[in-house]
Amino acid sequence: MILEYCRKSTVSILAGSLIFITPGAEAAGSLAGSKGDVRYPVYRAPGSTGGCGKHYRGYVAARGHSAYAMTPFNWSAEYTICGVSLNASSQQAAEAKALKSCESGRKQWKVSTAGPCSIAASK
Incomplete structure (x- = not known):
């Protein structure tokens, strides 16, 4: 019993x-829906145009290792430029590709930014 x-x-x-x-x-x-390791806040100025908001939403929605790089936001700077890498083989590979994408944008657009590209968030 x-x-x-x-x-x-x-x-x-x-x-x-x-x-x-x-x-x-x-x-x-x-990793979908996760913001991952946020190194500094991602901020877009109200009324800004371009694909950075779309890229960041894609980064958050990505299921694999991804990274989002951007130039620092500063009110005195004209623009922010961003780069993204989605679903890479590793976090380090995603970060390298996102930085390369961001730097490529800086060379292409040649506008005043608050500083160089750096990783804002990665997972």
Whole structure:
């Protein structure tokens, strides 16, 4: 009789623990929706145009290793330039590609920025 009682309680405890463990295991497989390691806040000036907002939303939605690079925001600077790398093989590869993309934009547009490109966020 005691053995049956213990068996039923053990099964109940295991079933309850699986309910709490399963969502954590599922979330570990995807980075989608995560902002990752934010090194400084991503800010866009109100009324700004261009693809930086779209790129940042794509970065947050990306499922794999990704990075978002941009020039620092400063009210005295005319523009901010950004670069993104989505779903790379590693976090380091994503960061290198995002920096390269941002620097390429700086060379292409040749506008006044508050500083050089740096990684704003990566995951």
